[in-house]
Amino acid sequence: MKCKVPAREIKVCDFCRLEGFLEACCVCGKEYCLTCHGIVAGSYGFHKLCRECACLTAVQQVCDRYAKKMALLFAARDKALARLEVHP
Numbered sequence: 788m789k790c791k792v793p794a795r796e797i798k799v800c801d802f803c804r805l806e807g808f809l810e811a812c813c814v815c816g817k818e819y820c821l822t823c824h825g826i827v828a829g830s831y832g833f834h835k836l837c838r839e840c841a842c843l844t845a846v847q848q849v850c851d852r853y854a855k856k857m858a859l860l861f862a863a864r865d866k867a868l869a870r871l872e873v874h875p
Contacts, residue, residue: 814840 800820
């Protein structure tokens with residue numbers, strides 16, 4: 788079956804041309820591609836940072852402060868998941 792869909796405008800990465808991988812930095816608001824420019828800051832869960840903001844000392848300090856709290860939550864989550872009786 789053939790279907791015609793209306794044209795639409797999408798945002799893609801300038802480098803890799805992939806759609807759907809753009810995120811907005813939670814500090815500066817700049818859009819960046821997770822595939823080409825994504826970075827995991829020195830902590831858990833702070834994945835919406837562009838490379839430039841992730842390198843700022845003030846941003847690293849905030850991430851460090853909250854990473855300790857989040858690590859406890861992730862450890863508790865992992866223990867709860869390990870207790871599940873899931874059979875493949």
